[in-house]
Amino acid sequence: xxWNWFYRMGSPKWFFYTTSRWLPWLGVLTSCLLVTGLVxxxxxxxxxxxxGNSFRIIYLHVPxxxxxxxxxxxxxxxxxxxLIWRMKLSFMVMKCAAPLGAVLTFLALFTGAIWGKPTxxxxxxxxxxxxxxxxxxxxxLGVLALQYAFQSPEVGNKASAILALVGTxxxxxxxxxxxxxFTLHQPSTIKFxxxxxxxxxxxxxxxxxxxxxxxxxxxxxxxxxxxxILHRERKTAWVRDLVSQEAKEREGVNS
Amino acid sequence: xxxxxxxxxxxxxxxxxxxxxxxxAICLDIDEGDILQIEGVNGSGKTTLLRLLTSALLPSQGxxxxxxxxxxxxxxxxxxxxxxxxxxxxxKMGLTAEENLAWMTGLMKHSESISFALEAFGLKGYSDISxxxxxxxxxxxxxxxRLMLSNVKIWYLDEPFAALDAQGCALVEKCMQRHxxxxxxxxxxxxxxxxxxxxxxxxxxxxxQHELY
Amino acid sequence: xxxLIKHGFFAHLRHDLRLINRRRGEVASPLIFFxxxxxxIPLGVSPEARVLSMIAPGIIWVMALLATxxxxxxxxxxxxxxxxxxxxxxxxxxxVMPVLGKIAAHWLTTGLPLTLVSPLLGLLFSLPSEGYGxxxxxxxxxxxxxxxxxxxGAALTVSLKNGGLLLTLIVMPLxxxxxxxxxxxxxxxxxxxxxxxxxxVLAAMLTMAIALCPIAIAGILRLTTMN
Numbered sequence: 105x106x107w108n109w110f111y112r113m114g115s116p117k118w119f120f121y122t123t124s125r126w127l128p129w130l131g132v133l134t135s136c137l138l139v140t141g142l143v144x145x146x147x148x149x150x151x152x153x154x155x156g157n158s159f160r161i162i163y164l165h166v167p168x169x170x171x172x173x174x175x176x177x178x179x180x181x182x183x184x185x186x187l188i189w190r191m192k193l194s195f196m197v198m199k200c201a202a203p204l205g206a207v208l209t210f211l212a213l214f215t216g217a218i219w220g221k222p223t224x225x226x227x228x229x230x231x232x233x234x235x236x237x238x239x240x241x242x243x244x245l246g247v248l249a250l251q252y253a254f255q256s257p258e259v260g261n262k263a264s265a266i267l268a269l270v271g272t273x274x275x276x277x278x279x280x281x282x283x284x285x286f287t288l289h290q291p292s293t294i295k296f297x298x299x300x301x302x303x304x305x306x307x308x309x310x311x312x313x314x315x316x317x318x319x320x321x322x323x324x325x326x327x328x329x330x331x332x333i334l335h336r337e338r339k340t341a342w343v344r345d346l347v348s349q350e351a352k353e354r355e356g357v358n359s
Numbered sequence: 360x361x362x363x364x365x366x367x368x369x370x371x372x373x374x375x376x377x378x379x380x381x382x383x384a385i386c387l388d389i390d391e392g393d394i395l396q397i398e399g400v401n402g403s404g405k406t407t408l409l410r411l412l413t414s415a416l417l418p419s420q421g422x423x424x425x426x427x428x429x430x431x432x433x434x435x436x437x438x439x440x441x442x443x444x445x446x447x448x449x450x451k452m453g454l455t456a457e458e459n460l461a462w463m464t465g466l467m468k469h470s471e472s473i474s475f476a477l478e479a480f481g482l483k484g485y486s487d488i489s490x491x492x493x494x495x496x497x498x499x500x501x502x503x504x505r506l507m508l509s510n511v512k513i514w515y516l517d518e519p520f521a522a523l524d525a526q527g528c529a530l531v532e533k534c535m536q537r538h539x540x541x542x543x544x545x546x547x548x549x550x551x552x553x554x555x556x557x558x559x560x561x562x563x564x565x566x567x568q569h570e571l572y
Numbered sequence: 573x574x575x576l577i578k579h580g581f582f583a584h585l586r587h588d589l590r591l592i593n594r595r596r597g598e599v600a601s602p603l604i605f606f607x608x609x610x611x612x613i614p615l616g617v618s619p620e621a622r623v624l625s626m627i628a629p630g631i632i633w634v635m636a637l638l639a640t641x642x643x644x645x646x647x648x649x650x651x652x653x654x655x656x657x658x659x660x661x662x663x664x665x666x667x668v669m670p671v672l673g674k675i676a677a678h679w680l681t682t683g684l685p686l687t688l689v690s691p692l693l694g695l696l697f698s699l700p701s702e703g704y705g706x707x708x709x710x711x712x713x714x715x716x717x718x719x720x721x722x723x724x725g726a727a728l729t730v731s732l733k734n735g736g737l738l739l740t741l742i743v744m745p746l747x748x749x750x751x752x753x754x755x756x757x758x759x760x761x762x763x764x765x766x767x768x769x770x771x772x773v774l775a776a777m778l779t780m781a782i783a784l785c786p787i788a789i790a791g792i793l794r795l796t797t798m799n
Contacts, residue, residue: 239748242744245741246738246741246742249738249741249742250729250738253729253732253735254731254732256377258376258377259795259796262795263728263792263795266728266791266792266795267742270724270746270788271745271746274745274746277777278745278748281749281752281753281773282748282752285756288756336378339378415658415661415662415794416798434664435664436664437664438663438664443658443659443662445655446655447653448654449654449656449659450654451591451656453591453594454594458590462579462587463659465579489594
């Protein structure tokens with residue numbers, strides 16, 4: 105099998121120029137999906153019978169939680185690829201995925217708290233999923249902190265990639281044990297309305313929002329990886345050419 | 360004169376970290392009976408080179424062959440035939456000189472060879488004193504006493520003369536001479552001049568960061 | 573071959589135990605922390621036996637957790653600073669063996685004493701008498717897991733000047749399953765349930781940790797020591 109495409113993909117320069125072509129399209133797609141989903145979900149989806157309008161926050165909460173978890177696995181996979189094939193680009197993806205995931209996890213927790221107040225009567229409940237989310241945030245913070253703790257970015261990259269991998273092995277265990285812990289301590293006052301019986305009119309905008317969040321994640325990741333590439337490769341010829349070209353164009357516009 | 364058997368052959372060794380070349384295109388040959396001094400200004404990568412040679416670090420490029428085999432294929436054999444003494448001498452403060460040597464060489468604590476080595480390095484009366492009560496130079500001597508007890512092929516010594524007095528340095532030189540006479544090889548990094556006639560020098564160039572790109 | 577050390581699991585275990593034996597104060601400090609920090613809880617919460625007995629297993633477990641964290645720097649820091657770790661890295665053997673030996677020594681001097689002292693804390697917290705056996709069994713197995721996990725964090729932060737806080741951040745999330753099932757073991761036996769179930773889960777976690785952690789730690793040490 106020909107692995108050239110794989111190694112070409114590992115080249116920061118190739119990534120930078122390819123994503124340059126994708127970015128506008130991705131941007132348009134993301135904003136279309138997010139605007140459609142938000143307007144549809146906030147204004148047109150029917151009100152929930154029990155929770156009234158407060159349920160509408162799921163249009164942010166659910167996609168954010170999904171992406172937070174998926175983002176961790178993406179980060180760990182990128183780290184693993186970096187460790188195995190010593191691919192620089194892969195480490196850059198991992199490095200950029202960490203803060204993005206941490207922010208999404210925080211967003212999920214935050215929207216959950218806002219949602220919890222009218223639904224459960226308090227901002228914070230030690231529910232299994234909430235607790236798991238909190239631990240996920242800690243895992244993200246650990247990877248982030250380790251990344252920047254080392255003088256050498258290369259060592260930081262590798263160390264945090266290993267930590268991310270250890271985290272991946274642990275996430276299922278953590279989730280299962282927190283689940284189990286919750287059934288052990290479940291206070292009888294809290295009842296959860298599960299979502300599978302969601303009305304299609306509510307569910308469709310949610311799907312659009314989830315898609316929109318995925319696109320947004322890709323967009324944000326691409327953009328931050330591009331910044332990272334420019335920073336890490338700042339001494340190479342192609343970045344210098346790019347910058348001087350850009351500067352010339354800007355001068356041309358100004359004069 | 361007999362033909363010297365080649366021990367180590369290093370080809371085009373490069374080490375990069377954080378997109379910076381730390382070592383570039385190192386080519387070395389070490390034969391039996393060789394003593395090689397690695398020279399270079401501070402920061403030229405002497406310690407890094409020694410770490411690459413001991414396979415504690417993996418090179419970014421290039422290869423190291425030991426007795427004609429690549430290191431990856433004979434790592435355990437290779438590691439069993441080298442001795443490395445770093446900046447830090449791995450002497451445990453909580454143990455006595457005797458215990459330290461026994462641990463480092465895998466010999467019995469009260470064996471004759473250990474007390475002989477300690478005596479040779481001027482630590483005769485100190486063998487059962489906890490090492491934190493010894494001076495820095497004496498601690499260094501404890502670590503260097505390993506040289507008397509080793510029967511491996513290649514020694515890698517990183518700044519072996521640090522913290523040693525003139526007499527200590529002479530002792531180490533004597534050890535090295537005996538080692539190469541017995542068909543071993545020594546690679547050392549030091550700023551001091553070594554009074555051994557068969558000494559070869561290898562100078563590491565100071566890499567200018569700006570010329571990299 | 574006496575040129576380079578070829579010490580296996582037991583040699584490292586013995587060596588580390590002997591070194592720790594020369595500095596006994598270090599063994600005592602996590603233990604003392606364990607007891608003293610736990611005595612703060614009644615002062616802060618309530619001296620009532622009913623309240624205390626309810627939270628006793630949890631408190632004892634959290635304290636054990638913190639105590640192992642406190643002793644983490646004993647694992648690799650000294651070896652890193654005096655160059656022994658570098659020697660171990662280039663010794664002709666699988667790195668996993670010395671790593672496991674060091675972890676075993678750490679457990680014998682941290683987890684085991686904590687387990688043995690825990691009944692004392694049980695008394696202070698009016699732990700119901702049914703809970704003692706289960707709590708100790710849980711602690712014995714659980715602290716093993718903790719030693720393995722903390723070694724992972726210690727290996728990652730070994731070359732950092734102020735790695736302690738970072739170590740806490742790294743290791744804490746990994747501790748949670750152990751904490752959950754450890755506390756549950758004691759709680760189950762107090763409530764008259766089958767406490768061997770959570771204990772078995774703890775043992776399963778330990779098996780997994782023994783299988784995976786040393787490999788990860790060996791890889792990490794190769795990376796962080798040569799920094």
